[in-house]
Amino acid sequence: MAARPATPASPKNVKVKEPAPGSPLFGCEHVQRLFNQGQEIMNHSIGHYKMILRGIFDSTPVVPQTFTNSQGQPTTCLTSTNLCLQCPTNLTDEERLKHGNKTSHRFYIDSRSGSLYCQVCDDIVWDPTLEELRVRKIGTGSFSGRKRKHDELFPDAMKEDPRYIATNTTLASCRANGLRGIYNAGATCYQNVVLQSFLHNPLLRNFYLSDGHQSSECGVSYCLSCAIDDMFQDFYALENTNGYTAANILSGFWISENKAFENLVTTREQDAHEFFQFLAEELHERNGDGKKPESGSEHTCNCVMHQTFYGKMQTDTTCQNCSGTTHAVQSFLDLSLGLESLVQKRKKAVKEKGGNAPPLTLIDCLDEEYIKSDKCDYRCHKCDSIQQARRLTSIKRLPNVLSIQFKRFEYKQGRHDRAASKIDDPVSFPLQLNMLPYTHRVRAKEGREGRELERSCTYDLLSVVVHVGEIETGHYVSYCRVGDQWFRFNDHNVRLATVSEVLGAKAYLLFYIIRSLA
Amino acid sequence: MDATSGKAGIIRASDDDGTMTKLSAAVLDDLLYNIISDLVLQTHREEKIAKANTAAIRVEKLASEASESGTDLAPDVRIETDAAIFDDGKVYLKGNPLKTTKEILCPKCHLPRLFHPTDGKGARKPDPTILYCKKHPYIDKPNCDIYGQMWQGPGPGRGKKKKDMEKKEESAADRPANVLSFPSATCSKCKRCILVTRLNNHMGSCIGNSGRNASRAAAQKMGNGNSGEPTPPSSQKVTPAPGSRATSPRKRDVSEEGEDESESSHKKKKHKSSSVTSNPNPKKVILKTKNSFKKESNGSTLPKSSSNLSQEQKAEYDIPDLGSVEVPPKKSTNKASSPAKKLKAVKAAQLPATLKNGRDADGESESSGGTLSSPPQ
Incomplete structure (x- = not known):
């Protein structure tokens, strides 16, 4: 269907969404009656619905929020108006009934959410066909499914047959939902928080649960990827609600011969961020092209870790003498954001001006790192000498899961010793993050294209790792989102968390997931 | 624009306020x-779709019963309930599912969903005569996790007196079923059974290079020049001395009931003999969904099909309360009680035994190693 070139003029007949077992065909009897009046009416209704959705989600909200009042004057309001499904009219709640009685148009679309109101039911109706269009529009910005891409991913059509799936798979219990704690095996909470954020990462979960790495077919002894595979199985297939004992991961960790992380492998509490880097490299080696990821290189790979976490950033260095610019691109696993200079700056400002400085935000840190340029010394090839240069780092390719580290732990170089210290200042972070300003495409066009670009750069918060307490005696906890509900993971203990609790936490690591996979 | 409030009428300016005050009150309102x-709409969506699907599941179930009793898959089966019509293999709604349908059936197991948690905030006693879907609302109760579980505090540490031992034995015997103890796991190298809280230290000495001597050497190396190592060389506590608890540097946590610390040596021996593994289910279960590559992360904006209502939001839907505390026994969950479940039952039969009532089996195997007492229940 989608493989055909979708010309807007093609007189394509729209069809009602094929219902899955256990769901009705229409949202209500009245939608059913409307759609059963004939193909032409259905084409028109669905076409008009799409047009209205485009108006709501692709352009400024002013247009759908403006209606003509009883005196014939255009009025704009903040609250929802009602867009008639059958004619180009926009009405207030009061006018809606009058219009319905006059024209017998019974369906209206909420101008803010795009949901359908049925006047006969006097209720919002969630029609499967129309709702699918709305959800797609919000999610990806287009109405067509990614059917073609999907076919390429799964060339074996037989395997998509529900009967094939039914006979070759087992249905997990309704209780197996991936929500379990992980026991602390003695100062391993830094591992637990990273494992929990992996467990609730939809991309990693789908990879492992769809046999991305089969522990039964892997010959590597003490393979960490197998241990992770087993962990996913235990979390999503067993009914057990008791904590999980990550024994195999721990032994894989101990046996690992990754030289770069030699210092990490101790019985002591370690840095969760370093463990995350360790796991990322280890899992890349098990699932990827076998090449060691070199830091600073533009290394890409098709492995699950690279597809999930790795992005690329570009550093433009402009010579102040000859204005020649060089670009350097390197891949990154996470964005490390410094806090110290910003915290100092704030303290200074408070001292000078008095009053309270607003709390530091994630946006401040990102602005500092990826919008402002800094000066550096640079050996210019053109000038053939060392010159002052401006250096600007921006993100060239955004990852699917963006991980952010706040540099809370700093080594201070003293006169005699280096002492580690922790910056405990709160940094506020949003539930939704727009990364467009930090990409090198920031100077994009305004309007529709800009909106689409912005949509493709929008991230949702997925999990938060928090370090509580002092640097010496601290403890790690994490928050992960499952659907819209947040949970707090403290080793083996899992409990419900409110959004405000999550957003009030003093985050150390943040994981954001992209809203629409392009 | 001289209204004193907006559509909600919560924020009001008084009549003699200035235009700017009135305007800002109206905007805020x-x-x-x-x-x-937006919040109401989201809840409405979850609830109404779940109920519409419930109506569809019900009528499909009746239809399959009707066609099974007669000729195989009669195409002209027409079934009508209060909420839906099944006609020619398709389901049509009748009326508003919010009014016609009272309960919500799980789309997966077709059992009714429990609306209220069984314990803690907003708890209600479930009807003991009804077999509910195993996906329960999460429990919000202090000191408990989302399943209402608690963990037994750490036993007396090393060097304890006999008195303490006896006391512990007692508390373990009559501890309620929802209090779990820390399990043991097998070390993958020496195959010994180690209490989970000691596992890292054990592996350090068993696998790692941080055996007694290695760690001392390393600590010495790092310790030279009063290094910036943030942690004291605590790997030396591989063999904790009596009273090491007080000086143990890395004991975490602010709020948790304490855990960890060492086990007594004679206990270890007992673990060895009981030899418990932490993973009793070697058979693999694959969850394959049709859209396994599609992503489901868009939680905050993309509405989902499953109802994520919290208990408060659902509080208005009553379930009959017959006043008994008992929850239906878990075993019966797997029995195919209705014809519509027959297909599923066949599938369930192929599952390894541990998965079928995995909770019970696992609970026992994991906890029996952790304490010396009888398994829970």
Whole structure:
């Protein structure tokens, strides 16, 4: 269907969404009656619905929020108006009934959410066909499914047959939902928080649960990827609600011969961020092209870790003498954001001006790192000498899961010793993050294209790792989102968390997931 | 624009306020209205879709019963309930599912969903005569996790007196079923059974290079020049001395019931003999969904099919309360009680035994190693 070139003029007949077992065909009897009046009416209704959705989600909200009042004057309001499904009219709640009685148009679309109101039911109706269009529009910005891409991913059509799936798979219990704690095996909470954020990462979960790495077919002894595979199985297939004992991961960790992380492998509490880097490299080696990821290189790979976490950033260095610019691109696993200079700056400002400085935000840190340029010394090839240069780092390719580290732990170089210290200042972070300003495409066009670009750069918060307490005696906890509900993971203990609790936490690591996979 | 409030009418300016005050009150009020309406809309969506699907599941079930009793898969089966019509293999709604349908059936196991948690905040006693879907609302109760579980505090540490031992034995015997103890796991190298809280230290000495001597050497190396190592060389506590608890540097946590610390040596021997593994289910279960590559992360904006209502939001839907505390026994869950479940039952039979009532089996195997007492229940 989608493989055909979708010309807007093609007189394509729209069809009602094929219902899955256990769901009705229409949202209500009245939608059913409307759609059963004939193909032409259905084409028109669905076409008009799409047009209205485009108006709501692709352009400024002013247009759908403006209606003509009883005196014939255009009025704009903040609250929802009602867009008639059958004619180009926009009405207030009061006018809606009058219009319905006059024209017998019974369906209206909420101008803010795009949901359908049925006047006969006097209720919002969630029609499967129309709702699918709305959800797609919000999610990806287009109405067509990614059917073609999907076919390429799964060339074996037989395997998509529900009967094939039914006979070759087992249905997990309704209780197996991936929500379990992980026991602390003695100062391993830094591992637990990273494992929990992996467990609730939809991309990693789908990879492992769809046999991305089969522990039964892997010959590597003490393979960490197998241990992770087993962990996913235990979390999503067993009914057990008791904590999980990550024994195999721990032994894989101990046996690992990754030289770069030699210092990490101790019985002591370690840095969760370093463990995350360790796991990322280890899992890349098990699932990827076998090449060691070199830091600073533009290394890409098709492995699950690279597809999930790795992005690329570009550093433009402009010579102040000859204005020649060089670009350097390197891949990154996470964005490390410094806090110290910003915290100092704030303290200074408070001292000078008095009053309270607003709390530091994630946006401040990102602005500092990826919008402002800094000066550096640079050996210019053109000038053939060392010159002052401006250096600007921006993100060239955004990852699917963006991980952010706040540099809370700093080594201070003293006169005699280096002492580690922790910056405990709160940094506020949003539930939704727009990364467009930090990409090198920031100077994009305004309007529709800009909106689409912005949509493709929008991230949702997925999990938060928090370090509580002092640097010496601290403890790690994490928050992960499952659907819209947040949970707090403290080793083996899992409990419900409110959004405000999550957003009030003093985050150390943040994981954001992209809203629409392009 | 001389209204004193917006659509919600919560934020009001008084009549003799200036235009600017009135305007800002109206704007703020409208924004509040929008926030509330978004929340209500989201809940409405989850609830109404779940109920519409429930109506569809019910009528499909009746239809399959009807066609099974007669000729195989009669195409002209027409079934009508209060909420839906099944006609020619398709389901049509009748009326508003919010009014016609009272309960919500799980789309996966077709059992009714429990609306209220069984314990803690907003708890209600479930009807003991009804077999509910195993996906229960999460429990919000202090000191408990989302399943209402608690963990036994750490036993007396090393060097304890006999008195303490006896006391512990006692508390373990009559501890309630929802109090779990820390399990043991097998070390993958020496195959010994180690209490989970000691596992890292054990592996350090068993696998790692941080055996007694290695760690001392390393500590010495790092210790030279009063290094910036943030942690004291605590790997030396591989063999903790009596009273090491007080000086143990890395004991975490602010709020948790304490855990960890060492086990007594004679206990270890016992673990060895009981030899418990932490993973009793070697058979693999694959969850394959049709859209396994599609992503489901869009939680905050993309509405989902599953109802994520919290207990408070659902509080208005009553379930009959017959006043008994008992929850239906877990075993019966796997029995195919209705014809519609027959297909599923066949599948369930192929599952390894541990998965079928995995909770019970696992609970025992994991906890029996952790304490010396009888398994829970």
